[in-house]
Amino acid sequence: MKPAIIVSRPIYAEVIDRLRNHFEVTAHQTDPEWTLAGWTQALSAHDGALTMGIEPVNDAVLSACPRLKICANLSVGYNNFDVPAMTRHRVVATNAPDVLTETTADFGFALLMAAARRVTEAERYVRAGHWQKWALDMLPGMAVHGSTLGIIGMGRIGQAVARRGALGFGMRVLYHNRSRLSAEAEAECRASYVTKQALLEQADHVVLVLPYSKESHHTIGAAELAMMKPTATLVNIARGGIVDDAALAQALLSGQIAAAGLDVFEGEPSVHPDLLKASNVVLAPHIGSSTRATRLAMAHLAADNLIAFFEKGTTLTPLNPEVLAAI
Numbered sequence: 001m002k003p004a005i006i007v008s009r010p011i012y013a014e015v016i017d018r019l020r021n022h023f024e025v026t027a028h029q030t031d032p033e034w035t036l037a038g039w040t041q042a043l044s045a046h047d048g049a050l051t052m053g054i055e056p057v058n059d060a061v062l063s064a065c066p067r068l069k070i071c072a073n074l075s076v077g078y079n080n081f082d083v084p085a086m087t088r089h090r091v092v093a094t095n096a097p098d099v100l101t102e103t104t105a106d107f108g109f110a111l112l113m114a115a116a117r118r119v120t121e122a123e124r125y126v127r128a129g130h131w132q133k134w135a136l137d138m139l140p141g142m143a144v145h146g147s148t149l150g151i152i153g154m155g156r157i158g159q160a161v162a163r164r165g166a167l168g169f170g171m172r173v174l175y176h177n178r179s180r181l182s183a184e185a186e187a188e189c190r191a192s193y194v195t196k197q198a199l200l201e202q203a204d205h206v207v208l209v210l211p212y213s214k215e216s217h218h219t220i221g222a223a224e225l226a227m228m229k230p231t232a233t234l235v236n237i238a239r240g241g242i243v244d245d246a247a248l249a250q251a252l253l254s255g256q257i258a259a260a261g262l263d264v265f266e267g268e269p270s271v272h273p274d275l276l277k278a279s280n281v282v283l284a285p286h287i288g289s290s291t292r293a294t295r296l297a298m299a300h301l302a303a304d305n306l307i308a309f310f311e312k313g314t315t316l317t318p319l320n321p322e323v324l325a326a327i
């Protein structure tokens with residue numbers, strides 16, 4: 001009998017078709033409003049799951065799912081997984097790195113430029129019919145070329161943002177990360193390692209690309225915003241919760257920093273009501289990796305992980321390889 005796989009939410013039909021060649025597939029091509037109990041019950045009837053990075057897989061869920069052997073996230077972020085609990089329950093966890101790196105870095109730059117050059121404010125101004133004449137001082141923004149870019153979180157996406165800044169825009173690139181890159185990697189993306197405080201004090205544009213964890217919760221809060229230049233912009237393409245959104249809204253409304261570009265939010269899809277009041281923030285609904293080609297590649301990578309696991313006892317991008325080794 002084929003293993004039973006659940007696909008938690010709608011994905012491309014061609015990926016479902018591919019999965020059906022290998023598995024009994026329960027697809028949810030109409031977006032379900034999962035309750036925790038409903039999700040847990042559905043998961044418990046399957047050997048594996050293709051998840052979208054938002055369905056909880058934690059100790060309580062796993063205790064009710066003794067049949068489950070693998071969860072393959074379609075996203076690179078995996079803060080929906082309690083990986084130590086998955087390891088204890090001998091459930092393999094995989095994510096989808098690499099295939100979205102350049103696309104997400106592109107979007108980080110799109111938000112940086114839109115925030116710094118006030119693109120969405122300008123568009124609202126024109127649409128509202130306020131544009132009567134050309135004016136020298138109309139909507140002045142902050143320079144991107146030749147400015148200082150500060151990147152917090154220097155994994156694959158952070159390095160791709162750094163290359164865009166250094167090579168495309170002649171920016172001086174500073175970075176802060178849990179561990180320092182090798183000299184070769186620093187040279188390749190022309191980035192210099194500094195403390196978080198030095199980065200916040202010196203950068204004209206701060207881009208956040210670090211994974212969410214208890215340790216990275218509110219990496220940027222009121223104290224950090226106070227260290228930034230009043231002309232600085234802040235871009236979050238990482239995860240909600242890395243920024244204290246209430247503190248950021250106050251900093252934007254009071255002019256403590258100049259602008260922000262946000263693709264992710266605390267408690268998304270809710271957005272802090274004070275952020276909605278600020279005209280100097282560009283808001284996006286978590287679309288950093290959203291080109292069709294990239295989202296399709298992410299879905300295929302998650303499917304590849306499920307197929308490799310059930311047919312060869314391996315995976316391409318494991319998060320807890322020790323579980324595989326113990327099988």
Ligand code: DGY
Pocket residue numbers: 052053074075076077078100288289
């Ligand atoms: C990711 O892959 O983590 C993106 O943020 C999409 O969820």
